[in-house]
Amino acid sequence: xxxxxxxGMVLLMTVWLVGFASTAMAGDDPxxxxxxxxxxxxxxxxxxxxRAPGQESRQRDAIWDTMIPLFDFMEISQRxxxxxxxxxxxxxxxxxxxxxxxxxxxxxxxxxQGEYHDEKVQYLGQNFHEDIYAEVKTLIxxxxxxxxxxxxxxxxxxxxxxxxxxxxxxVSLVKNYRSQFASLLQKNKPTGLIRILHEKxxxxxxxxxNPQPEKQKK
Amino acid sequence: MRCxxxxxxxxxxxxxxxxxxxxxxxxxxxxxxxxxxxSPGADxxxxxxxxxxxxxxxxxFDDAAPSDAVSPHTPIADPLSGFNRAMFVFxxxxxxxxxxxxxxxxxxxxxxxxRKGIKNVITNFMMPIRLVNCLIQGKGAAAKAEVGRFLVNTxxxxxxxxxxxxxxPALNPPDEEDFGQTLGHYGMGNGFYxxxxxxxxxxxxxxxGAIGDWAANPLTIIRLSNADAGFLSESExxxxxxxxxxxxxxSFRIGDYEALKEAAIDPYEAVRDAYIQHRxxxxxx
Numbered sequence: 001x002x003x004x005x006x007x008g009m010v011l012l013m014t015v016w017l018v019g020f021a022s023t024a025m026a027g028d029d030p031x032x033x034x035x036x037x038x039x040x041x042x043x044x045x046x047x048x049x050x051r052a053p054g055q056e057s058r059q060r061d062a063i064w065d066t067m068i069p070l071f072d073f074m075e076i077s078q079r080x081x082x083x084x085x086x087x088x089x090x091x092x093x094x095x096x097x098x099x100x101x102x103x104x105x106x107x108x109x110x111x112x113q114g115e116y117h118d119e120k121v122q123y124l125g126q127n128f129h130e131d132i133y134a135e136v137k138t139l140i141x142x143x144x145x146x147x148x149x150x151x152x153x154x155x156x157x158x159x160x161x162x163x164x165x166x167x168x169x170x171v172s173l174v175k176n177y178r179s180q181f182a183s184l185l186q187k188n189k190p191t192g193l194i195r196i197l198h199e200k201x202x203x204x205x206x207x208x209x210n211p212q213p214e215k216q217k218k
Numbered sequence: 219m220r221c222x223x224x225x226x227x228x229x230x231x232x233x234x235x236x237x238x239x240x241x242x243x244x245x246x247x248x249x250x251x252x253x254x255x256x257s258p259g260a261d262x263x264x265x266x267x268x269x270x271x272x273x274x275x276x277x278x279f280d281d282a283a284p285s286d287a288v289s290p291h292t293p294i295a296d297p298l299s300g301f302n303r304a305m306f307v308f309x310x311x312x313x314x315x316x317x318x319x320x321x322x323x324x325x326x327x328x329x330x331x332x333r334k335g336i337k338n339v340i341t342n343f344m345m346p347i348r349l350v351n352c353l354i355q356g357k358g359a360a361a362k363a364e365v366g367r368f369l370v371n372t373x374x375x376x377x378x379x380x381x382x383x384x385x386x387p388a389l390n391p392p393d394e395e396d397f398g399q400t401l402g403h404y405g406m407g408n409g410f411y412x413x414x415x416x417x418x419x420x421x422x423x424x425x426x427g428a429i430g431d432w433a434a435n436p437l438t439i440i441r442l443s444n445a446d447a448g449f450l451s452e453s454e455x456x457x458x459x460x461x462x463x464x465x466x467x468x469s470f471r472i473g474d475y476e477a478l479k480e481a482a483i484d485p486y487e488a489v490r491d492a493y494i495q496h497r498x499x500x501x502x503x
Binding site for chain 2: 078079082104107108111115127129130133135142143144145150152165167169170171172174175176177178179180181183184196197200204
């Protein structure tokens with residue numbers, strides 16, 4: 001028998017078994033909660049079907065659908081706005097959370113999609129605190145560097161682990177935005193901050209649409 | 219009296235650093251014991267706020283590193299913000315107009331294994347800076363790892379060209395130590411934020427640290443002992459090594475600064491906060 005066919009079969013079986021095991025295990029463990037989607041995103045990034053022209057936005061949507069459910073954007077919003085959160089009305093809170101999640105999703109998914117150069121992710125372990133907080137430590141392995149990335153997670157009422165902060169090389173994204181938003185909220189009302197984010201998102205989305213037709217012409 | 223131009227520049231740099239530290243010590247002392255400053259509502263420190271609001275962003279994994287936070291939203295004092303913002307713009311242009319195009323060209327011409335090799339050689343060569351700082355901080359295991367890695371990579375790694383030590387955890391110290399971290403380790407605060415032209419974000423403490431690193435740099439020692447490398451003078455060699463190191467390291471990190479900048483609402487504040495958070499996390503290690 002063709003050895004290549006055989007190894008292909010083994011690979012297929014392994015993938016199927018691992019997939020089966022992960023769905024069976026899905027639930028309590030913070031590490032596996034993020035590991036499966038991240039591995040899936042890497043598969044999407046390597047998938048040749050998305051290399052064809054015009055498939056970029058489909059790939060983007062696939063990554064978005066895989067990653068977005070992992071985040072608790074209300075929690076992230078509350079933590080970045082911090083001491084100003086109570087000055088937000090209920091609608092402002094949800095408006096802010098919506099636009100901030102779109103802002104973060106656009107920028108980071110765009111970066112992952114545009115700058116992926118065969119990086120690997122190594123999962124180092126997880127720490128717990130008071131049963132509802134967890135930190136999953138990972139390393140992104142690049143050509144000549146390793147980038148420590150920690151995911152801080154909180155267990156929601158439904159018992160699912162959701163990300164509330166990402167710490168890259170010791171830099172907490174929540175704290176980074178907190179210091180920026182705090183100085184913006186000294187000069188602006190909550191609606192002003194929401195407007196600034198809308199402008200950023202609109203700007204980013206027009207940039208995203210415009211260069212694409214040129215690429216597709218090739 | 220004849221004085222080498224580079225040496226005199228460094229001497230000015232050193233004096234300025236000293237003056238800044240004295241200034242920062244004088245400036246940062248008085249407000250500390252007097253508690254909350256003049257505007258009570260906005261500047262109240264997070265930790266001393268027992269209200270329910272503070273628990274909204276409680277994070278058990280946030281190490282309570284020695285913080286220079288001026289207030290919950292200002293990670294560090296920035297009295298030179300006018301100068302710093304100007305230097306930020308200067309460095310930003312320098313990156314996009316000079317370093318990035320050069321690094322992209324370099325990356326196109328030089329194959330990845332060659333760039334990795336150059337990176338390895340320079341990292342290996344700079345071992346004394348890290349070793350000295352491990353020793354001063356009393357990090358024995360890290361110091362042993364530095365020496366072990368240097369010996370293995372210099373011999374089996376052919377002068378540091380390869381990094382065979384990376385497969386042995388005992389030969390990989392957890393961090394690249396420098397003098398800024400050593401000063402932080404012994405409790406020295408950041409002072410205030412400074413953006414240097416060419417060198418980028420720093421603080422008073424890390425500027426002093428950079429002088430210490432310069433002194434422990436093997437290139438400095440070679441220069442002081444006047445060991446000329448054939449047709450190149452010792453200072454030319456030092457500048458070439460520095461230039462190659464800058465372009466070579468940048469060739470591995472194209473896109474990182476852009477990502478940080480694009481993800482920011484105010485890039486200056488985002489970089490300032492990221493720098494302070496990153497340094498604090500390394501001192502805590």
